[in-house]
Amino acid sequence: MKRILILLFAAISLSVGATVVTYTADDVTIFPNPERGFTDELGGETRLSDSHNHVVKDEADWFFDDASRANQTLVMLMYYLYNYKTKPLSTAILQGFNEDMQILRDHGYKCVLRFAYDWDSKNDADTNYVHQHINQLKPYLLANADVIYVLETGFVGQWGEWYYSSHFGNETQQLNAKRRKVVEWMLDACPSNRFLLVRYPMIKAQYLGDTTPLSSAQAFSNDVRARIGHHNDAFLNEWGNDGTYVGWDEELDDSPEVRQYIADETLYVPNGGETNVEGSSLASVVAAYDTTMAELSRYHWSFCGAEYSEDVTNRWRNNGTFAEMQRRLGYRYQLVSATLPETAKTGEQATIQIDIRNTGCAPLYNERHAYIVLRNQQSTFRIQLATDPRRWLPNGTVTTINEQIDLPSDMPAGTYQLYLHLPDASATLADDPRYAIRFANTDVWDAATGMNSLNASVVLQEGTSDLQEVETSLDTQAYDLLGRPVNGHYHGIVIQNRQKRIQ
Numbered sequence: 001m002k003r004i005l006i007l008l009f010a011a012i013s014l015s016v017g018a019t020v021v022t023y024t025a026d027d028v029t030i031f032p033n034p035e036r037g038f039t040d041e042l043g044g045e046t047r048l049s050d051s052h053n054h055v056v057k058d059e060a061d062w063f064f065d066d067a068s069r070a071n072q073t074l075v076m077l078m079y080y081l082y083n084y085k086t087k088p089l090s091t092a093i094l095q096g097f098n099e100d101m102q103i104l105r106d107h108g109y110k111c112v113l114r115f116a117y118d119w120d121s122k123n124d125a126d127t128n129y130v131h132q133h134i135n136q137l138k139p140y141l142l143a144n145a146d147v148i149y150v151l152e153t154g155f156v157g158q159w160g161e162w163y164y165s166s167h168f169g170n171e172t173q174q175l176n177a178k179r180r181k182v183v184e185w186m187l188d189a190c191p192s193n194r195f196l197l198v199r200y201p202m203i204k205a206q207y208l209g210d211t212t213p214l215s216s217a218q219a220f221s222n223d224v225r226a227r228i229g230h231h232n233d234a235f236l237n238e239w240g241n242d243g244t245y246v247g248w249d250e251e252l253d254d255s256p257e258v259r260q261y262i263a264d265e266t267l268y269v270p271n272g273g274e275t276n277v278e279g280s281s282l283a284s285v286v287a288a289y290d291t292t293m294a295e296l297s298r299y300h301w302s303f304c305g306a307e308y309s310e311d312v313t314n315r316w317r318n319n320g321t322f323a324e325m326q327r328r329l330g331y332r333y334q335l336v337s338a339t340l341p342e343t344a345k346t347g348e349q350a351t352i353q354i355d356i357r358n359t360g361c362a363p364l365y366n367e368r369h370a371y372i373v374l375r376n377q378q379s380t381f382r383i384q385l386a387t388d389p390r391r392w393l394p395n396g397t398v399t400t401i402n403e404q405i406d407l408p409s410d411m412p413a414g415t416y417q418l419y420l421h422l423p424d425a426s427a428t429l430a431d432d433p434r435y436a437i438r439f440a441n442t443d444v445w446d447a448a449t450g451m452n453s454l455n456a457s458v459v460l461q462e463g464t465s466d467l468q469e470v471e472t473s474l475d476t477q478a479y480d481l482l483g484r485p486v487n488g489h490y491h492g493i494v495i496q497n498r499q500k501r502i503q
Contacts, residue, residue, distance in 0.1 A: 017342040019456045023335040024442045030323060032073045034424065034435050035149050035366060036330020038306035039112055043078035045119055053096030055079055056103045063107045071326060074149055074303055077111045081133065082118050085125040089136045101144035108434030112303060114152040116160030126167045127178050130155050131185055138189040145191035146426035150270050152197045152231055153186050161233055162199040173243055175206035183207050192222060193367060195229040195270050200244060201258050204228045211248050213261050219268035220390055229269035230262060234276045236312065242276065266300035267393065270365045274305030275312040292321050297395050300362040302330035332360035334440045336398060340418055340456045345463030347409030354401045354420065358394045365390060367425045372405055373451055374416035374458065381411055382421065389422060413462045419451040
């Protein structure tokens with residue numbers, strides 16, 4: 001009878017027991033988190049020149065002027081290239097941009113970034129200079145992608161808002177041939193790990209040639225459809241937010257179909273902007289204030305101007321909406337519960353389960369990884385999870401992480417505290433706790449490390465595999481499960497040593 005030798009690798013369960021932890025949500029505290037929230041604007045009425053080549057550097061005190069900025073991590077940067085409409089950008093301008101980006105790093109900020117030519121006229125540059133300027137900026141955008149949250153298409157028209165324009169067709173959202181080229185050039189210049197935002201949904205639809213919203217399967221890929229997001233600089237205004245939601249056939253000023261398109265798309269691409277409702281128009285949009293949070297939630301806003309228009313933002317401050325927006329713009333993650341191992345073995349696997357609720361208006365958009373961290377006074381070990389935080393959906397959705405993590409074989413035995421860590425994906429910012437994500441719970445945030453405590457510990461024991469235990473014998477004998485040698489015949493399930501090694 002042919003001997004059948006079966007190598008049994010018993011299912012390894014690191015957790016002899018499990019700890020179940022429930023967490024207390026913090027629905028009140030306002031605190032900063034990266035890549036979300038209110039923005040103030042720098043550069044709003046500055047026409048850059050070789051002698052005045054900065055937007056941020058000349059406003060260094062801005063970061064400390066207003067206590068409200070303690071909860072901000074984004075700034076809207078406007079680079080007005082008025083003096084370069086008919087010539088290349090100078091080395092001074094490009095160097096000034098680089099220096100501004102370094103100041104953002106120094107202060108723990110990122111930017112919503114736009115380039116334009118003027119703020120009080122529609123006189124932009126012609127296509128040749130626009131193309132040249134974008135090509136000049138391309139390596140600088142790539143080098144500073146870590147502190148760019150999103151890049152707005154800009155360049156066309158007054159304020160770079162793609163409406164009034166001298167060279168690209170005036171007062172139109174239509175994507176004519178010249179405007180199409182600008183989108184194409186900006187997509188090429190935009191770092192591949194950042195989104196390019198367009199002012200009107202019509203621009204994206206016409207560029208792609210269809211009105212099909214981005215799907216979950218297409219999201220977060222290099223597909224052009226997955227790289228173009230949206231911004232709305234007329235939030236709450238009449239006429240479909242000043243043409244933002246004009247119908248695909250332009251028959252409707254405010255199209256339900258276009259609104260649904262934005263609602264679907266912005267689960268996977270960013271959306272934000274500002275209001276432009278001023279005093280003379282307030283009476284006609286009073287009802288809109290009652291739907292502010294519903295609008296932000298439906299269209300998944302992650303950032304919004306804190307200043308313009310003050311007629312709106314002051315009203316938000318007076319009725320409590322502003323504070324609610326501070327909490328809910330973008331993502332706001334909360335730990336709900338976790339099931340974690342009490343004991344584990346090095347070199348083996350442990351099962352973890354964590355429930356996370358996102359009470360924010362939007363998901364996370366730029367790539368970021370989640371890590372389980374095991375830490376004691378002597379050592380820190382970080383293990384990347386398979387979950388993608390960009391898919392932790394908003395508006396109260398609970399996402400369950402259920403994974404087996406591989407514990408390094410070189411970990412010393414001992415007791416380790418467990419943490420959840422979401423650092424910035426960029427190597428330049430990964431170790432800066434100001435760029436890590438804080439969860440909205442009581443008694444979890446460690447500001448010094450940027451980690452969230454899971455309020456649990458695991459006792460780590462030195463692992464010994466079943467294969468190693470069998471190899472105490474020096475021959476190639478097969479053994480049954482009771483440790484008795486198998487001589488010539490198969491007796492149930494056996495373990496054979498030395499003949500195979502599991503890598």
